[in-house]
Amino acid sequence: MxxxxxxxxxxxxxxxxxxxxxxxxxxxxxxxxxxxxxxxxxxxxxxxxxxxxxLEEGPLTPDDVGGPGGAGEATVVVLAACLTCCWPDPDAPIFPGVPTTFEELRRILAPLGIQNVTQAVNRLCRWGYLAPDLFDGAIRLGPVVATWPEADVDRLRRRYSQLPAVEGRTGD
CATH class of the missing domain: 1.10.10 (Arc Repressor Mutant, subunit A)
Incomplete structure (x- = not known):
């Protein structure tokens, strides 16, 4: 080949x-x-x-909204919620993280008014930001997250407490 x-x-x-x-x-x-x-x-x-x-990636700028290109605001918020669920310790490596569930995501996103969680997760899976597990129904971070420049991951670490939080847990 x-x-x-x-x-x-x-x-x-x-x-x-x-x-x-x-x-x-x-x-x-x-x-x-x-x-x-x-x-x-x-x-x-x-x-x-x-x-x-x-090969050459520019880090996100302060004015960059982040998230996948072409994603709506709700999809970006779903990705942010997935990050806090799948990356519970911001001091640890971001990938591979831990699995989460649709139920956990819906609990986090309901107070924010995000309704179409399944649609957003499916879109993020197609783009490689998330990886569903077809055997146990879990959602995991996808391979695109592993390719993020370390400077961007460090910025996420610093702003982790601003991401949608799992109930009872903060980024502090």
């Missing part, structure tokens, strides 16, 4: 298993770099997977 095909596969699937052969991994990294991208290793509970990040 050519590196171009594997990069295309990675763009469609969001993640692929990391090649076991170091030479294959080096070739894939070089192909990604030639395309202006970088490979991000996703380490969680299973084997190492790879996701594509941008």
């Amino acid at each position: 050519t590196e171009a095909f594997r990069l295309a596969q990675l763009r469609v699937w969001r993640t692929i298993a990391a090649p076991e052969d170091d030479a294959d991994l080096a070739d894939l990294k070089a192909a990604a770099a030639n395309a202006g991208r970088r490979l991000v290793e996703l380490r969680g509970t299973g084997p190492v997977n790879l996701a594509l990040g941008w």
